[in-house]
Amino acid sequence: MIETERLFIRKFIKNDWADLYEYLSLKEIYVFEPGEPVSRDEAKRLADERSKGDDFLAVVLKERNKMIGHLYFHHEDPKEYMTWELGYIFNPVYQRKGYCTEACKHIIDYAFKQLNAHRIVSYCNPKNIASWRVLEKTGMKREGYFREKAFFRRDENGNPLWHDCLAYGLLSYK
Template sequence: MQIETERLIIRPFRAEDEPALYEYLSDAEVVRYEPYHPMSMEEVRAEAVRRAEDKSFWAVCKKNGTLIGNLYFDKGDLNTWELGYVFNRRYWKQGYAYESAWALLDLAFREWDVRRVTAMCDPENTASWRLMERLGMRREGELKQNVYFFCDEEGNPIWKDTYEYGLLREEWKQR
């Protein structure tokens, strides 16, 4: 299955997406708020294969086929799905994340009978939480020191805060 918008094709990942995936997963600025460090080519090779087998990852491509980023959309408990996104820095601030996330949410709420969607981000990631708000999601809370991805030199967790956003199907349909 794939989703088409005016400028984009949103489709399942393929193992051959590796070079374009490497371009953005190896970029420290792109993965700054992610739970992993910039990836090596070898790590991205394995990640491309994994994503090709994982139906939760969606490749976001320009109409010419160029992979520019990805969406993550995974079902949790109580028909609540989690949305995430990571885009190549060369394509930031051009509306691609909004366009692709909007298309996926619209499909999910209208055709897949999704009840609720959540998304989370670091409060310092202003572009991410602004995107969630532009999509019509509401900030439901700020979780203090609720997660860590890395440790300091002594092995102590580097705790992070998280904004959590939510959106219900009926809210989407009222837009």
């Protein structure tokens, strides 16, 4: 459990499913993300799965004891490189209040101080301004620009909808 000024960052619990459903069921969340809106049953399955793994962390607003978003925080292979990938999705009701930045700053600090991380990396679509703004506010450095690196969806004719990708990184000492 990590406590910040306004948030708790903690492991998922099964009971988080309703808060998770509140935002993972919205189409707008997937503009720059793979996947599609989930059902209640899918949200229950996801909360249960995440409670048993290490890759996702729930972000809880202290004053309302409500889960308002989550972090993806994955120890990449090979493990000895001590590199973690960071990602995030927040409930639109609670966006643009600095919560994602606050959570990311603290998880990065935790990774360097407690996990002895060497490097933190993150990727986003250049059109996802909110995402790269968050990364830059945490101090992460823009390391690369990949053209048409991936696609999450296809058009009506089955052609890939390619998107560009920004790569960010931060080292423990700079």
